Amino acid sequence: MTCLSRAFAYRTTSAQYPYSDIGTNIASDIAPNIHSAHDTQVTPTSGGNMKNNTLNTSHVTELLYQALETEKGGVQIYTTALRCALNEDLKEEWNKYLEETKTHVQVVSDILTGMNLDLEVETPGRKIVRHIGDSLVQAMEMALRGPDLAAAQIVAAECVTLAETKDHLNWGLIGEIAKNSSGEAASVLKQAHDQVEPEEDEHLYHTSGWARELWIEALGMPAVLPPPEEEQDVETAIEAAQAKKARATRA
Numbered sequence: 001m002t003c004l005s006r007a008f009a010y011r012t013t014s015a016q017y018p019y020s021d022i023g024t025n026i027a028s029d030i031a032p033n034i035h036s037a038h039d040t041q042v043t044p045t046s047g048g049n050m051k052n053n054t055l056n057t058s059h060v061t062e063l064l065y066q067a068l069e070t071e072k073g074g075v076q077i078y079t080t081a082l083r084c085a086l087n088e089d090l091k092e093e094w095n096k097y098l099e100e101t102k103t104h105v106q107v108v109s110d111i112l113t114g115m116n117l118d119l120e121v122e123t124p125g126r127k128i129v130r131h132i133g134d135s136l137v138q139a140m141e142m143a144l145r146g147p148d149l150a151a152a153q154i155v156a157a158e159c160v161t162l163a164e165t166k167d168h169l170n171w172g173l174i175g176e177i178a179k180n181s182s183g184e185a186a187s188v189l190k191q192a193h194d195q196v197e198p199e200e201d202e203h204l205y206h207t208s209g210w211a212r213e214l215w216i217e218a219l220g221m222p223a224v225l226p227p228p229e230e231e232q233d234v235e236t237a238i239e240a241a242q243a244k245k246a247r248a249t250r251a
Contacts (some may be wrong), residue, residue: 077159
């Protein structure tokens with residue numbers, strides 16, 4: 001068993017995470033809008049583009065399994081990244097993200113359980129997600145064995161950014177599923193998305209800023225640490241771009 005496939009047993013109360021209490025209702029609510037990959041209906045739209053008018057059952061479950069594996073892997077990635085961190089502000093940031101990621105594991109687990117899906121099911125995509133996560137952990141371990149611990153900190157920031165890019169994509173797609181579902185399923189997925197997505201935005205944009213500024217510092221140029229993304233608490237791509245542009249006035 002790899003470091004990213006160990007079982008996680010985070011326990012929360014139903015008041016905090018109600019997703020596990022919905023039983024088969026998620027599946028029944030999503031079902032009218034999804035079907036197998038073999039009979040996906042599409043209708044042409046203007047400009048010759050094709051638009052799905054139903055959701056694809058197998059791909060919805062595949063995405064959720066990938067999301068679970070991404071979050072589980074994220075726990076191991078942040079745990080290893082913290083061993084690489086030298087900057088105290090960065091350590092504080094990543095400790096916070098580690099605890100949030102543990103919560104995200106529970107959120108996705110509860111959604112899958114509510115759909116009567118086995119949390120341990122292996123899928124082709126899930127295997128790839130785990131492999132990539134393992135590779136990121138191994139890269140940080142390799143950097144820690146090197147002579148330059150400051151370089152290992154940069155490697156960790158890059159690895160976290162790569163992992164969070166996938167995580168951010170997952171939750172954006174889960175939000176799209178919620179928009180195209182109905183009933184309790186839509187409500188549960190939207191609630192999960194609205195809770196987790198802002199945190200994923202912060203994880204990605206702030207750590208990306210750290211990676212940039214740590215590289216700038218290593219190159220011998222004036223760096224802004226903590227990065228403006230953290231100082232301005234950016235949560236969107238537009239805000240991140242504005243923060244990056246504004247850094248020139250502070251460097």
